[in-house]
Amino acid sequence: MSYQANPSGAPGPSHLGTGDPTPSTVESKPASTMGAPGLDSETWERSTLNRTLSTIQSIALLLLTLLLVPPAHAQRFTVLLDAAHGGDDSGALLPKENSSPAKEKDATLALSVRLRSLLTARGLTVVTTRESDTAVDAQQRAEIANRAHAQACLLIHASSTGTGIHLFFSALSPAQPGLLLPWNTAQAASVQRSIALAGILNTSLHHAGIKVTLGQASVNPIDSLNCPAVAVEVAPEPQPDGRSLTPQDTAYQTRIAEAIAAALLEWRSTAPEKARQP
Ligand SMILES: [Zn+2]
16 A cells, blocks of 8 residues: 555545545545654554545445435325316216205215325325316326326216226236336336226225226226326115115215225335335
8 A cells, every 4th residue: 555645635525525445545645744743654544544434434324315215206105086077077967866966076076085084194195186176187187196106096986877886997908117108008007006906995895895896997097197096986886775875975985985095005005115104
């Protein structure tokens, strides 16, 4: 190891930047310490080594911090709730006993609000495409969803026909995750995870005593979403007394919301550790 002074003078920040513990760091002995009274070469070597070690330590700490602190959106487990229809678009008309039919847009918003409060109470981050009776087009819904970097996207619909809950995932053929896909087929990279999410929702709703039908359908804007996405359509639920619970029925919606919340908590437990943070 040579102790010759670096002809360029004192060591600059570039040495700290590289953290290179090789002789080049030692060689850049500050001119001011050269021949300083009372500072023998052994002491100088020790202090240089100490500085080098502390530099390495700082860099290691910085690298560790960078590794442990992923981008903000990757830290949280986020659920996107899309209450379909709204504003001028009322959606389907849902028959109501002894009164005029309810509007699908109101039933979807009510379920979205119910779900949001259940999920946030359980520590999940929730992003919604609408919070009131406003018109949001498919493109805007997709933009909100894709910006949310959600681990689950649920498109909420309601229907006057069929029974129980209809779960739909995209009809696109699965594509390799990470591939650059056109905007309107972004979901292809997530189809496999969407099917897995639909499976967890199916089991949870089934446990809540709700009949579930699973199917493939490109419900707008599901094909443009880059998250695991499932459309949840609430249909009437026949009762033993021959009557039917309607999609806007409060008790029915509460049962559905609780089953969906339980499913999403289970889905979170399957997510990579980094994404399980609330
Ligand atoms: Zn609808």
